[in-house]
Amino acid sequence: xxxxxxxxxxxxxxxxxxxxxxxxxxxxxxxxxxxxxxxxxxxxxxxxxxxxxxxxxxxxxxxxxxxxxxxxxxxxxxxxxxxxxxxxxxxxxxxxxxxxxxxxxxxxxxxxxxxxxxxxxxxxxxxxxxxxxxxxxxxxxxxxxxxxxxxxxxxxxxxxxxxxxxxxxxxxxxxxxxxxxxxxxxx
Numbered sequence: 001x002x003x004x005x006x007x008x009x010x011x012x013x014x015x016x017x018x019x020x021x022x023x024x025x026x027x028x029x030x031x032x033x034x035x036x037x038x039x040x041x042x043x044x045x046x047x048x049x050x051x052x053x054x055x056x057x058x059x060x061x062x063x064x065x066x067x068x069x070x071x072x073x074x075x076x077x078x079x080x081x082x083x084x085x086x087x088x089x090x091x092x093x094x095x096x097x098x099x100x101x102x103x104x105x106x107x108x109x110x111x112x113x114x115x116x117x118x119x120x121x122x123x124x125x126x127x128x129x130x131x132x133x134x135x136x137x138x139x140x141x142x143x144x145x146x147x148x149x150x151x152x153x154x155x156x157x158x159x160x161x162x163x164x165x166x167x168x169x170x171x172x173x174x175x176x177x178x179x180x181x182x183x184x185x186x187x
Contacts, residue, residue: 010081011036011187012117014091016161017125018154019145020136022171022179026125027087029180034187036085039077041094042069054143059104066095067108074117081117092116097160101153121187124166125179126158131172 013030015023024040031038042050046069053065070092077086092113100106127135136145148154167186171179 010083011085011120012077012081013085013087013183013187014093014119014122015087015089015125016091016093016097016122016166018127018132018158019142019148020132020134020139021125021127022135022176023089023125025176026169026171026179026183027089029176030183031085031087033180033184034085034087036087037080038089039073039080039086040089041073041091042066043072043076045069045072051143054147059099059102063095063099063104063106066099067112070095070116074115078117088119091119091122093122093161093164093166097157097163100160101157102151121183122164122166123183123186124161124164124168125171126168127170128172 013036015027015030017023027040028038030036046065053062057065073088073091077088080086096106141149148157169179169182173179
């Protein structure tokens with residue numbers, strides 16, 4: 001898509017990737033460019049207990065908490081799509097890939113995922129590793145960022161994402177509009 005402010009139809013775009021890769025910045029810019037809503041998971045309804053779940057819940061319970069958050073996000077995004085397109089910062093793949101990375105066996109029947117809204121486009125936002133780490137420290141590390149670093153799982157997490165053969169958008173530049181342009185061109 002070149003030089004258009006709005007898309008001819010409403011689309012659901014999911015951005016996946018490691019923390020610090022620039023998903024939020026890119027997502028907000030893409031949403032602004034196409035007149036879409038910006039949505040960040042987990043669903044807002046779940047944010048009040050997220051830190052407690054992250055820090056204290058069993059890994060399998062944590063998986064189901066985040067899956068429930070994606071289910072809620074799916075319903076909320078469906079409602080937004082009635083009036084405009086949506087760009088989402090992390091969706092289902094983040095939950096599945098992260099939990100596989102930490103060793104949770106995911107043997108959930110397909111019918112559980114059937115009601116979930118499927119993105120029209122899913123992009124894996126990547127970034128040169130030293131740049132990504134620098135961004136993390138600049139914005140401040142979350143509990144999950146600290147856990148991922150201490151367990152040294154970031155590259156395994158990225159490997160899990162890559163198993164889905166997503167279109168990768170490199171955001172190593174100091175200018176995020178380059179990555180935004182690549183996405184706009186592809187949608």
